[in-house]
Each structure stands twice: as C-alpha cells, then as structure tokens.
Amino acid sequence: MVSDVVTLGETMALLTTPRVGRLRDMPELLMGIAGSESNVAIGICRLGYRASWIGRVGADEFGELILASLRREGVDVAGSVVDGAVHTAIMFKERRTPAVSRVTYYREGYAGSRLGPEDLDESLIGAARIVHVTGITLALSKTARAAAYRAVEIGRAAGALISFDFNYRAALWPPDEAARSLRDMALRSDLVFASDDEVALLGGEDPISIAQSLTGGGERAVIVKRGAKGAVSVRGADIHDEPALAVTAIDVVGAGDAFVAGYLAGVLDGAAERDCLRLGCATGAHAVTVLGDWEGLPSRDDLVLLQHAAGTTLR
Ligand code: KDG
Numbered sequence: 001m002v003s004d005v006v007t008l009g010e011t012m013a014l015l016t017t018p019r020v021g022r023l024r025d026m027p028e029l030l031m032g033i034a035g036s037e038s039n040v041a042i043g044i045c046r047l048g049y050r051a052s053w054i055g056r057v058g059a060d061e062f063g064e065l066i067l068a069s070l071r072r073e074g075v076d077v078a079g080s081v082v083d084g085a086v087h088t089a090i091m092f093k094e095r096r097t098p099a100v101s102r103v104t105y106y107r108e109g110y111a112g113s114r115l116g117p118e119d120l121d122e123s124l125i126g127a128a129r130i131v132h133v134t135g136i137t138l139a140l141s142k143t144a145r146a147a148a149y150r151a152v153e154i155g156r157a158a159g160a161l162i163s164f165d166f167n168y169r170a171a172l173w174p175p176d177e178a179a180r181s182l183r184d185m186a187l188r189s190d191l192v193f194a195s196d197d198e199v200a201l202l203g204g205e206d207p208i209s210i211a212q213s214l215t216g217g218g219e220r221a222v223i224v225k226r227g228a229k230g231a232v233s234v235r236g237a238d239i240h241d242e243p244a245l246a247v248t249a250i251d252v253v254g255a256g257d258a259f260v261a262g263y264l265a266g267v268l269d270g271a272a273e274r275d276c277l278r279l280g281c282a283t284g285a286h287a288v289t290v291l292g293d294w295e296g297l298p299s300r301d302d303l304v305l306l307q308h309a310a311g312t313t314l315r
Pocket of ligand 1 (some may be wrong): 036119254257
C-alpha cells in the first residue's frame with residue numbers, strides 16, 4: 001500500500017480513570033490506546049487520506065489491542081513489528097481534578113522504545129508524500145532516535161515533506177538535552193509544530209521570534225500551537241494567525257496531534273496556509289470535546305458539527 005503519510009513512534013496501552021480522583025482509588029479503569037504518532041495517523045485516515053504507522057508492540061494482549069485499533073481506523077500497520085522479547089508499554093491517565101490530568105508512563109525498555117532503523121521499510125517511507133516524526137521518538141532510546149533520523153533521511157531523499165512535532169515530554173528527558181535535539185530535527189524538517197512552551201525551551205522571550213529564527217528565512221514553516229488561543233504559522237516574514245474554535249473541553253490530551261493531522265490533511269489537499277491552519281484548529285477543537293487521546297478526531301462530515309448551536313439535535 002502507498003500511504004500519503006508515514007509516521008513512526010511508540011503507541012501504548014492507555015488506562016484511564018473513569019472519574020476524577022487518584023489511580024489507587026479506582027476499582028475500574030477504561031482501556032484504550034495512545035501514541036502521538038498513531039493519533040496523527042488516525043486523524044489523517046478520518047480526513048480521507050492513507051496513513052501508515054511503524055512501531056514495535058509486544059506479543060501480548062496490549063499489542064493486539066493496538067494493532068487491531070489502528071487497523072479498525074484504517075491505519076496501515078504492515079510496517080510495524082511484534083517484539084516477542086518484551087511487553088507493550090502502558091500509559092496511565094488520571095483526572096486528578098476536573099481540570100487537571102496526570103499521565104504516568106511504564107515505557108522504558110518496553111517494546112516501543114526498541115524500535116530501530118532496521119525496522120524501517122524503505123519503500124513504504126520513500127513512497128509517502130509526508131513523513132511525520134516527533135520529539136517523543138527522539139527521547140525514547142538511542143535506537144528509536146536513530147530510526148527517526150533514518151526515516152527523515154529516506155523521506156528527504158525520496159522528495160517527501162518532512163513534518164516534525166516537538167512534543168516535548170518532560171518525563172522522558174531533561175530540557176537542555178531536549179532543546180539541542182529538537183532544534184537539530186527542526187532544522188532537517190519542512191513543517192515544524194510546537195506549542196508556545198516547547199518553542200520557549202529553545203531560549204528567548206517571544207515564541208513568534210524564536211519560531212521565526214527556526215524558519216531558515218522561509219525555507220520551512222514553523223507552526224506554533226497555542227491551545228485555546230489558536231495557532232500561528234511563521235515562514236520567514238510571512239505570519240498567519242488563526243483563532244481557536246470555542247468549545248467545551250473535556251480532555252485536552254491529544255489536541256496537538258489532532259491539530260497536526262488537520263494541518264497535514266490541508267497540505268495534502270493543496271490548501272493555502274490559512275486553510276491548513278483552520279483545518280488544524282477545527283480538528284483540535286473536535287478532539288478536546290471527547291474523552292480519549294484520539295477518539296474525538298473528526299471525519300470531513302463531522303467538521304460542520306461545531307457550527308451548530310449548543311443543544312441542537314440532528315434528526
Ligand atoms: O499527544 C498525546 C500523547 O501524549 C499521547 O497520546 C501519548 O504519545 C504519547 C506520549 O508519549 O505522551
């Protein structure tokens with residue numbers, strides 16, 4: 001299968017507390033899957049394009065759950081590896097207060113972080129229009145980082161657009177090491193996504209000027225995700241600012257991935273910069289209205305839903 005977007009990274013089993021409180025006080029948990037790159041792949045498929053996800057899962061029930069869930073969403077997982085030596089990683093998500101969630105990872109040394117360059121199917125990556133990687137993969141392990149670099153090299157040589165989301169995870173690496181690595185990968189990419197906070201990791205006061213300094217005078221676009229404030233795209237002196245859609249947020253984890261999926265679908269559509277931002281903001285808004293890291297991702301038909309007044313019943 002030829003995919004429009006190929007992405008690689010770690011997807012974990014996700015166990016979420018069904019209500020507000022501490023994990024230890026919950027007699028039951030909700031089970032699902034989570035992974036930034038597979039979230040993007042699902043978003044791309046829901047918006048009508050083909051996406052492949054490459055990663056390692058254990059030969060266990062969680063690995064089966066991940067592959068089955070991705071297949072059900074139309075994501076191609078033919079390039080992924082079942083690793084019989086270790087288990088699939090787990091992420092726990094607690095809603096500690098109605099407004100604050102806390103994530104705990106059980107992932108070091110688990111299957112996803114054993115991803116390596118030898119796992120990559122060069123013909124799959126070389127045929128993609130976009131190769132998408134994130135800072136999470138850079139932080140996971142030396143081999144996972146090498147896989148991300150190799151995927152970018154293959155994509156670049158084949159003429160694909162390279163898309164990179166900072167996705168800084170403080171639990172995975174220290175900020176100074178992250179800043180060096182994130183900058184390096186950003187400078188190898190065509191489309192760079194980062195939140196205000198992530199851009200600030202690189203040092204400096206104003207996120208937009210830092211973003212501007214990364215664009216290489218306009219050879220790449222840096223898109224700053226600002227949550228409820230929308231998104232700004234910077235390419236040299238060209239700046240587009242798009243407000244967020246006003247929605248009631250239920251679960252904001254995964255909103256950034258949803259934004260990226262929408263923006264990249266806009267790029268695949270051949271849309272103008274502002275329309276890519278708009279689609280990104282719309283998919284991000286949809287994602288936060290539903291519990292789960294990717295379940296709220298919209299199809300094209302869903303995109304009109306946010307235009308209806310609260311209380312509307314569609315019959
Ligand atoms: O962006 C949402 C992700 O944080 C989540 O789905 C899990 O990939 C993940 C991570 O490393 O936190």
